Each structure stands twice: as C-alpha cells, then as structure tokens.
Amino acid sequence: MTDLNDTGPVEPVEILLAEDEPSDADLCIRALRGKHVANHIVWVKDGAEALDFLFARGRYANRAHADRPRLLLLDLKMPRVDGFDVLRQLRADERFATMPVVIMTSSAEERDIVRGYDLGVNSYVPKPVDFASFQRAVEEVGLYWMLLNKAPGTVAVP
C-alpha cells in the first residue's frame, strides 16, 4: 500500500484519522477524497500517535502547534492507546476540549456508545461493511463537520 498520508506541508491539516487497520483507513480516505470533503488528511496508526500529533510531541515535535485539525475521526480499538483514552486526554486539555471528534468504529455496542458520549464525543458512527453505506456515512460525516458545522475556536483556513 502506498503512503496514505498527504505530503502537503503548506496546507493545514483538516482531518486527522486515527485508525489501526490500513484497509479501513484507506477506504475512509478514498471516501473522503471522493467528495472532495477534505484536501489534507493525516492518518495515524494508533491512539498514542494521535496524541503525539495533536500535542506536537515525539516524532511530531516540530509540527506547528496552532495547526489543530478541524476534525478527528477516531477508531476505538487501537493498540497502545485506545480511542476512549485519546478522547479522555483531549477533553481534559482546554486546547482540545471543543475539537470536533467523531468515533468511527465497527462496534455498535450500546455500552461503547454511552461511554463515548460520556467522554464528550460529538458523534458516534458505526462503520458498515457494505462499502456503499460506508462511503455514504463517511461523506456525510465529512460534509457535516467540515462544511456545515461551526466549531468554537476553529482555526481560520487561509
């Protein structure tokens, strides 16, 4: 598989995708690009990397801190740090307390849904197996959060 991450350092990151399954990440990016919802999508492979990226530390230490993605698409079951932990740490930090986060996961367990909302997620979207439905779900999430929704403290896109 080719590197899914865009190389567009001048453009601000619009969507951060935290997903440990390469095929799920690839399909998700394909769906987002299909409708031109976002130009600059960054894919991180687990929760620890997502936190490193957002807090600009580790291998992302040189990243401009103000460059906060406009949307985090978050898988739940990931190695090292899972989605719930990522969410908890983000909500505890005032810089990310209001950042739009959408959980996209295979699990439609009531328990997980409730837990996600308790931790302050903005939306919870189960990932369908059927690609047409999957594509539609990703497109709609992208369109809503990137185009329709206004989030407080959104970094102005030049």
Added chain:
Amino acid sequence: MTTSPAEAYRALFENSLDAVFFTAPDGQVFAANPAACAMFGFTETELCALGREGVFDPADRERAAVAVAGRATAGQIRTVLSYRRRDGTTFPGEVSSRIFTDASGEQRTCVVLRDITEREQMQERLAGQLRQTQTANDQLAAFTNYVVHDLRVPLRALNGYSLTLAADHGDRLDETARDLLDRIGEASRKMDALLEDLLRWSRLGREELRRAPADLSAMARTCAAQLAAGDPDRDVTFRIADGVAGSADPDLIRTVLDNLLGNAWKYTARQPRPAIDFGATTSADGLVTYFVADNGDGFDPAYADHLFQPFQRLHSAEFPGTGLGLASVRRIVERHGGRVWAEAAVDHGATFSFTLDGAVQATGSGPHGCS
C-alpha cells in the same frame, strides 16, 4: 385403641430428624431427643448437665446472646447460629424456639435445631457454579464480540475494494468480470449479515431483561413499513390488529417481530396476493397468544421442531437467511417465560405463535381482528 396426646408427642420427640430440646428461658436443659444427642455427640444426661451455653460455639457467643435476648422480647425466634459438638467441631444450625407457660405456670422453652451444614455447602457450590457459568458466558460473549469485529475489517476491505474496482475500473472490465465482482460484494454482505446475527445471538444470552409495557401493534407497523420500504417492488397486504400490548423487553420483542414478520415477508415472495396478519388472542384464563400468519410457502410440519434450533434451515439458499433468526425468537420468548410454536402445511402458509409470561394483557381484538 387410642393414642394419648402425651404418647403422640413422645413419639414425635423420639423420632424427629431435627434436634429438640425442652429448656427454661435461662438456659437449663430438661430433655434432649435422640437427634440432639446424635447431632452433638453427647448423651441426654450430658446435654442436660451442659445446658444451653455448653452447646453454643464460643466464637459465636455474642450473636447467641442477642438471639436469646430477642426471644425474651418477642417470645419466639428463628435464626441461624453456630454450635459446637463434643469433638470441638462447629456447625451452622437453624434454630426455632418459643417461650411457653407449662401446666404448673412455669416459663419453659422449646428449641428445635437443624444442622444446615450441607444446605450451606450446597448453596456455596451452586453460587460458585453460577459464578463460573457467568464468567464463561462473559468470556464467550467477549470472544464472539472480538471475532465479529475483527472479521469485519477484512470483510469491509473485500466489499470496499470490489466495489471500488467496479466503480473506478468498470469500463475496462467485461460483463462476466463485473458479474464476478458483484458476487464478491454479495458474498461479503451475506457474511456481514451472518456476523450480525451471531453477535445478536451472543448478546441475547447475557443482556438483562428489561420488561416494560410494549405496544406490539405499533412495533409491527414500524417493522412492516421497513420491510415495504426495503423492497418497494413487492405489494404485500399487512393486516395488523390494533391495541396488541404486552409486558416485554422492548428491544428484544422488536427482534421477535422483526424476525417473524421478516420471515413471513420472505416466504410469501412467490404468492400472487401475499398477505401477512399480526394479532393476539386471549384464552379464558387470560393467557395472551400472539401470532404472525402468512399465506406463503409454509413448510413440512414434520420439521416444525427443527425450525427453532440454531443453525438449522429448512429452505435452500434460494431464501437468504443465517439460521439464527427463529432460534433467537425462541431464546427471547423463553427468557420472557413464554413459548413459541409454528403450524403450517407446504404451500398453505405458516402461523407462528408465541406467549409471554407475567403480567401480560392485550386489549387486542379477536383472532383475525384487523386494523
């Protein structure tokens, strides 16, 4: 020949399986029956000499004192205390005791004592087994959950890439190739449905039953509307009785209706004028029987019992299904304390009926009362 009351009581005293003592409220023992002697390993004379305090487990003396005081206040008591045998071993005893006044006006007490060691051991064993079963159930559910979610990742890739291939490169494929891609997509959707059923099946066993008043008529109408919306080419007449209600877990009973109405929908596909009825009947003793009847393909009654077994299917692959639908229906209905059965003949439609236990009331109309 007649038996005097004194003789009858003597016989009772001698033959009782429980230990019986005649005592005074202060703890003196006047008489102990053979069962008491066997229980403690003392003779009657020895028990009379020891008195009440001599048979209490010294470690449980505080609770024993509370029990004696309680009996003095209430006149009687029933509780469990710890006792000590001649050999120093102790055992839990269920005791029932009452204060009475004898013929000479003296306060006396009668104590009946039962060794409940075995009962407590049995309860502990049962509780342990229950814990083990619950752990096993939880582990099985966690395993199913894990397997299903992990299997869905490659399945999503299979489906996604076959569709992407058809969409992005379809112009370079001939009809056969596109058909083959369709089949890959179809197979992955089928497997997804199978996984969903498996997941639901495993949830059925562990989720708590939350009973509430449920409007089954409304649920059936919603389900019928969804079936019709999902297959707009078909024209099926639904006759859903008004006011069918019951006390049931709303999510689970919806699954029952989804399955039964979904089956009726599926197996009426070859009928020129398909019709599906939903309603309820109430027997003279108030038991409500709910039913879903169709005029579809029916089935051979010889296989009626197989229908509700998990992973059993009567119809060939012509009709989609995973073999867990009716098994789930039975599991849900039985968890509600009810039962489910089916009546049918080949090509003469099928009727699935079920009951739900408990405070069930249906205000519904008669056998084929329709809205």
